[in-house]
Structures are given as C-alpha cells and as structure tokens.
Amino acid sequence: MKILLVSLLFLFSFETMQSQVGINTTTPSPAAVLDVNSSSDGVNFGGFMPPRVSPAERDLIPVTASDEGLMVYVINPPNNQLQLWDGTAWQIVFPQQANVDTVIAAWNMESLTAYGPSPYNPGNASASVTVSGLERGSGLNTSGSAGLDAWGANGWYSAAPTETQATAIANNNYVTFTITPVSGYNVSIISIEPYNVRRSGTGPTNGIWQYSIDGVNFVDIGTEIIWGGITSGAGNPQQSIDLSGINDLQNLTSLTTITFRVVNWGATAAGGTWYFNDFSAGDDLIIRGNTN
Numbered sequence: 001m002k003i004l005l006v007s008l009l010f011l012f013s014f015e016t017m018q019s020q021v022g023i024n025t026t027t028p029s030p031a032a033v034l035d036v037n038s039s040s041d042g043v044n045f046g047g048f049m050p051p052r053v054s055p056a057e058r059d060l061i062p063v064t065a066s067d068e069g070l071m072v073y074v075i076n077p078p079n080n081q082l083q084l085w086d087g088t089a090w091q092i093v094f095p096q097q098a099n100v101d102t103v104i105a106a107w108n109m110e111s112l113t114a115y116g117p118s119p120y121n122p123g124n125a126s127a128s129v130t131v132s133g134l135e136r137g138s139g140l141n142t143s144g145s146a147g148l149d150a151w152g153a154n155g156w157y158s159a160a161p162t163e164t165q166a167t168a169i170a171n172n173n174y175v176t177f178t179i180t181p182v183s184g185y186n187v188s189i190i191s192i193e194p195y196n197v198r199r200s201g202t203g204p205t206n207g208i209w210q211y212s213i214d215g216v217n218f219v220d221i222g223t224e225i226i227w228g229g230i231t232s233g234a235g236n237p238q239q240s241i242d243l244s245g246i247n248d249l250q251n252l253t254s255l256t257t258i259t260f261r262v263v264n265w266g267a268t269a270a271g272g273t274w275y276f277n278d279f280s281a282g283d284d285l286i287i288r289g290n291t292n
C-alpha cells in the first residue's frame with residue numbers, strides 16, 4: 001500500500017510539473033491534461049467513474065454559466081442518466097433520447113355528442129406523462145344541439161359589443177388541458193400536429209393558444225388565429241404549431257405541470273359554437289414531443 005501511495009504521489013508530482021497527470025501511466029498523452037490508463041500491470045483493469053448523485057444531490061451542485069462541461073451520473077431508477085451541464089441546464093448525454101417526436105397526448109373526436117365530456121381524457125398518452133382532459137372554462141355552455149364528432153362548447157359570446165382576447169380570458173371563455181411528466185422522465189413538448197376547428201356562423205372567429213408553467217400566468221404561443229368560415233362538418237384545417245423553440249416546454253420533469261389553453265373571442269351570439277373537430281380516421285388533436 002505504501003509503495004502504491006508513494007508511486008501515485010510520484011506520478012502526480014512528476015506529471016503535474018509537466019501540466020499533465022497520468023493515472024496508471026508514467027507517459028500521459030501529450031494531448032491529455034489527465035490521462036487515465038485502465039491498467040498498470042496488464043492484468044487488473046478498471047474504468048473511469050464520474051461522480052454519482054441523486055437528482056436532489058445534483059441540484060445542490062452550485063453550477064454557474066462558467067461551469068459548462070461539468071458531468072455527473074444521475075442515479076434515478078429506472079432513468080439513470082449521464083448528464084452534462086451546458087451552462088444553463090443539465091443535458092442528457094446518455095441514454096440518447098429514447099422516444100423522439102413521439103405522441104405525448106392525443107384525442108379522437110369521433111363519435112362525441114353533446115359537445116363531449118369535460119374533462120375529456122386523451123385516448124392516447126405517453127407513459128412518460130400524466131395528462132388531464134380537455135376542459136371547458138367556466139364561461140362556456142353546452143346548451144342546445146351540438147355538432148356530431150366534435151368537442152367544444154357554446155357560450156363564447158359574453159362581452160358585447162366588442163370581445164377581445166382579454167375579455168375572453170376575463171370571462172373564462174377558453175378550453176384547457178395539462179401535461180405533467182411522470183417522475184423519472186424527461187419530456188420536451190415539440191409540436192401540435194395539424195388539427196381542425198369547426199364553428200357555427202355566430203361562434204368565435206378568433207383565438208390563440210397559450211401555455212402556463214404555474215397554472216396562473218399564461219404566455220401566448222404565436223399570434224392570434226383566424227379559425228375560418230367553414231361551418232359544416234368538414235371544419236377548418238389548422239396548421240401545425242412548433243413548440244420546440246419554447247424553452248419553458250423543453251426538458252420538463254415531474255416538478256412542472258404545463259397548462260395549455262385556447263382562448264376564443266369574436267362570437268356574435270350566445271349560441272355560437274366552437275369545436276375541436278373530427279377530421280381524420282384516427283386522433284384529431286395530437287401533441288408531440290421527445291421523452292426519455
């Protein structure tokens with residue numbers, strides 16, 4: 001043991017003078033500041049062990065922007081990960097993203113009647129998340145007859161003579177759902193696939209998607225959408241929405257619940273309707289993301 005200790009000290013002191021350190025080698029590579037050799041005798045071998053921490057222990061590491069490149073192995077069964085600090089967040093080095101661009105939550109509007117239930121749970125959801133169903137805001141109604149194969153409401157009209165996004169929010173004229181990662185998973189929400197909106201002639205003409213990370217303060221996603229003038233069952237095709245550039249929706253853990261909201265305004269009568277519409281053989285509202 002003494003011999004080993006002395007030889008290690010010798011290696012460190014000797015090589016440190018050269019601004020290099022060799023472990024199990026007296027000739028560290030000129031390219032390496034630290035050269036770790038697996039064996040000193042060709043018989044016994046070992047590997048390099050990065051610091052192993054729990055997620056809570058990792059979060060106690062006082063990293064700053066200047067600490068980029070710091071690496072730890074996070075023990076969090078069944079999702080142990082080699083992680084690297086990039087200056088602003090811990091990024092997963094391994095395993096590589098197991099599910100890229102996968103379905104996070106999806107709803108099929110086929111066969112819904114009477115505006116559909118509230119909440120309306122997704123028929124498909126990733127095991128990496130808990131998803132609350134589509135829910136009507138308290139300002140909305142489900143009176144009268146509803147379109148078939150569609151989830152929505154009427155009662156959007158409540159602020160004559162001129163409704164705006166602000167008055168719609170104040171009157172709780174919106175629909176919501178939430179996505180929360182399951183503990184141990186890392187989830188990035190990257191897109192809303194093309195969907196379809198149906199409305200009646202006096203239903204809301206304008207709307208906007210929003211998200212919140214605290215359930216209270218909401219952020220606009222893009223700009224307002226003009227839903228379109230088709231009032232038949234064919235509905236109005238809507239473009240996909242890219243969420244991959246929104247940092248608040250990336251690398252989520254179970255600590256964060258994302259609330260999505262669609263706020264609608266521009267209705268001209270209380271009976272005016274707005275729906276997420278059935279337009280494909282499968283799911284009609286699909287949220288996609290990356291999970292591991």
Ligand SMILES: [Ca+2]
Nearest residue numbers: 110280281282
């Ligand atoms: Ca469908």
